[in-house]
Amino acid sequence: MQAVILAAGEGKRVRPLTRGRPKAMIPVANRPIIEYVIEALLKNGIRDIVVVVGYRKEQVTRFLNQLNIPIEVVVQTKQLGTAHALLCAESKIFGDFLVLPGDNYIDPQSIAHIKDIPNSMLVKEHPNPSNFGVVMLEDGCVTQIIEKPEHAPSFIVSTGIYSLKKDFFSKIQGNDITDAISLMIDEGEQIRAIPADDWQDAIFAWDLLKMNRRLLSNLSPAREGTVSRQTIIQGAAKIGKGTTIGPNTIITGPVIIGNDCTIGPNCCILPNTSIGSRVTIEPFTSIGNTLIMDDSMIGSHSLIKDTVLGERCTLADHTSASPANGLLEIEGCVTKSEFGAIFGDNVKGGSFSLYHNCIIGNNVTIEEQGCLKSRNIPDSSMVM
Amino acid sequence: MECVVLAAGEGKRMRPLTAKRPKVMLPLANRPMMEHLVLAARDAGITDFVFVVGYGEREIRKYFGNGSEWGIHISYAAQRNQHGTADAVRSARDLVTGPFLLMNGDMILKAGDIANLCSQPAPCMGISTTDHPGDYGVILEDGGFVTSLEEKSKKPKSNLINAGAYLFTQEIFDLIDQVHPSPRGELELTDALAGLIAEKKLKAYHMSYWMDVGHPWDMLDANTTLMGSLDAKNAGTVEEGVFLQGSVDIGKGSVIKSGTYIEGPCVIGKNCRIGPHAYIRGATSIGDDCHIGHCSEIKNSIIMNGTKIPHFNYIGDSVIGSGCNFGAGTKLANLRHDHQNVKVCGKDTRRKKFGAVIGDDVSFGINCSINVGSMIGSGAQFAPNSSIEGCTGDKATIR
């Protein structure tokens, strides 16, 4: 059996995190989302994998190259839609195959449910179905898919994961897979809807925190690097090679920390925190429910909660990012949300700055004593 | 009859013990696992061996040489890239000339079974039964022939498994040539056998005894079994006031000092210093150049070469690599308070009592506590009084 993973789209709604990588390459619990998809396929014995790349394709390819299984890469030059992306892989597909979005988490068991049933799709109940393709069912078969309806008639949504036959390619007309599926239904073909056990999509950047929480819940603890005897580690913590944890630091799992980091002394790392590689956390800083990517630095006496921090950011001392409610405009839509802050890559934050419910673009510089609440700061700005 | 032994893999599931040696060189009753197999084959009348080596090949070549020490002849074939079992077999091509026996190097067999397998008409597969067939190639048998072979099935159809011992003719090399590599470029022997199985041409031979070692904790059972037939021997020095019970084998140059109490079966390698006042019990094997000192107790454990457990230590139901040093008073727990099976890194050991798996060259400061089910990577270092549990990677440090 073959599988096609679609990883060509940028994922505009999770900007600013997609400047240097497509959404599928955003690290959650320290591994790009697409790696979980590949792992789930491998666990089902599916090794013949084709990945469609497009936006920032070199970043994806570089990552795929370093996996220890060969993965076929095809390029979608213009991101016109999922069906168009799938067509790019047509010449590599010889029989029944799976299609999966590269930017959603899926558990291996769900793939086992669907892989032997051609013409089927994985579906899942979702409390906010309006952001997805809503699926209408009858006797376990799909009768209709409604893309992003304002008033959803059902809570069951499509996960974008399909098990298909080779002849599906001949049915593709529009640019999206759902169009082709609707056409098949109209022609009287049966598409089985199979419930997924666990599936996670991050529509907006702050949804990554939920995905992070979910993926950290099955973390297996392991300890490398150098840890002080005065460090207290409770729960599942995974600490990478070359990382140094200073005295009196308290780590409460689940927490994952990458390689070559320097943390503490006297820091507090609270549950559901992922810290990438080469990150420095200075003394007396407390971090919880947060996702920090590689090469960032957080100054001393900071409080970071419910926050996503991109690569190569520097937040000076006494930074406070903590959750608040607010309304933000994302890609032209006003959206209600509650989180601390989303920082893009290469942000320089001054000392004594406060962030509540804001999105800070890439390469932004914030002067000291900034106070930002429910703001969306565009890339490369300077905040005085 | 010629015999090909596959010994090229690292045996990743045996990490961290494989840092310095391949899996087949892990000691059981103070001999490499593969030596037990080779001795059994020799006793079954085989004198010409081809070892297919790869990971850690230096260790194997250095230990076995040309085989003259065992009265056998060994030639080698290197499989430097691990491209699957069929590829490994293929690397022995032209080194065997007639029908030959093929065996995985990481299992224990009895000489009688090997002799019987050799007298079967080729091709023939040795099969065995197990209570966890899902971890192996599960087979179905009909009228003495293998009729189905399914690798690592989630729903095994029987408890009969492929034991990893075969009798082949030169024809197998042609069958291997016909196998198309899997998408990841690997050639599996079982794919080469598919045709034979479909045509009902692969004989099945039931092995009366078969044991394989999948995980570090399985070494303890294998160790116990192999020491069942141990004879008491003393090539070293036993001081006055030493109490030896059961079969205890003491290697050349080893000294057992006064007040030491040893309950066999126990095997002690060369040039060890044991005691005074050491207490060793259960099926324990201690490698060469070890030091078990005053008031240290070792129970049902495997201790590899050059490890020092010198003062006030307790080690129970554990596998300890070579070159480790235990600070005074460092002890290890081997029983859970809830009496459940011990888990190591989330894997069930299926043992109520298990201590720790400790890699090579690990140093413990004084009075460290190692919790039940710990796994410690090679070269790790721990400051005095450290409390150690869970999985610790290679070269990890607590300071």
Place this chain on the structure above:
Amino acid sequence: MCGIVGYVGRRDAAPLIVEGLKKLEYRGYDSFGVATIGKSLEFDKHKGRISENARSAIQLKGKIGIGHTRWATHGIPNDANAHPHMDCSGTIAIVHNGIIENYAELKRQLKARGHTFRSDTDTEVVVHLIEEEYGKRKDLLDAVRTVIPKLEGSYALIVIADKEERMIVARNASPLVIGIGDGEIFAASDMTPILEHTERAMFLEDGDIATISREEVTIFNKGKVVKRQLELIDWSLEDVKKGGFAHYMLKEIYEQPQAFYNTIRAVNLETVSEFVRHPLSVTVVACGSSYHAGLIFKYLLEESCRVPVRIEFASEFKYYPPPIEGLVVGITQSGETADTITALKQAKTHNCRTLAITNILGSSVSRLADATIFMRAGPEISVAATKSFIAQLAVLMQIVNNISGTKCNDMLLHAHQSIEEILLINLTDAVSVCAGAKDLFYVGRGPFYAVALEGALKMKEISYIHAEGYAAGELKHGPFALLSSETPVIALCTPGDTYGVMISNIKEMKARGAPVIAIGSEGDSELPDIVDIFIPIPRTTPFVQVLTSLVTLQLLAYYTAVALGRDVDKPRNLAKSVTVE
């Protein structure tokens, strides 16, 4: 400058030799050939690359064979000049790496004695000489031993003959390794073709002649049997797959942040000898890109540590009696560059301490130098050096950092971030200007002069556009005559001492009508207004801007070459490693 492989053993030789040659393609890819001893001597040789034309070579029968991949020195690349070369009777075959300097004289004599030559190569004389002696002595080893003293120059050669179950090898000043397998023995220019089969190797020395059968190797030197140490080679086979990248070069460009970081982490000067850490003066010898790395090193070391640095092309180093003293540093990615090796040998005769900087464990240079620092670039396949260059700079910057008292630790540990950042750059406009040009000028000052040289080198080697790197101030002294609207100038203009004068230089060039593409710091308010295309790189320290501007120029060269449809990874007439002088 070629790659050779030989095999005697239990398996079919041809497929093994073809696989081995593919690994040696970095030494040349003009033509290739294989000869085996089957029922009789069989051969197959072609102009072109082995990866594309090896189908018939694999079919050759026999368990003894030799192979060759060529970078043409004597005679154009064609089928006839491809090795192996045969004697008149077609029963003896030879492959050769190196140059026979007295071949013309020998050829005249042989022709006079009635030998027919089929090629224009220097190599062919050797096989005809062997033919004569073999006819007299009926012993291949004796024949080769008689012929060798007549040869002048450099050679690693392997000879096989019909009805002989062995191969004879000889080496002088060209590398040759023997790999001892199980019931099979290999010979090759370096370890890469052998590693897959065995980890046990013997490195031959100059003047060695050896006879190699399935089971044993006997080595002679000056008529006596000698023993060479059997070494266990520790390197693992690194997988080099292009994956989804269009070219190895792009893949390697994207691997640069990792290569830089790994090298910075791995190079620990504490473990390197004292003489490296406290040199009184330094002489750098290198070729090509490595020379440019040395030039950057010169600026950095002199500026930060006040240690005088001399830099020489390795190929020029030997032509005058150099008053060398202090530390001599040889930089070579492959560790096999003939000129650099000769220069280091010469330094040793002057009792200088030598340091080699190379990417390849066990390479010739690492066995020669007093100390070696390995960069951690990983295997580099593309002919144009990218990540190995960045890794060389990492080593050199780490040396500067160390001598200056680890002042730059922090900056070096974070420099990879800026390289990562630069990979996101958009060069579309600059690429279209460059792709349309016949000539390009690259200018810079200080260390950026070296960057300009390297940028120009990258551009010419892969896009075949004539590109010249100049020190910005030198342009006025002649080259200005060439400037016109047809000659775009790529100017490196970053903040610092040179900024003001660079701005004036750019204005002068603009005044002569040349389109200017400038690489400058983000947020520069003056530069974008005076140039045609402005390429911003992150505002960081000069050390790091050297790296980021370099990577920008690599990408510019790459995308220009792609736009022009060039064979980026294997540009015409070149080879990855230059093993002849």
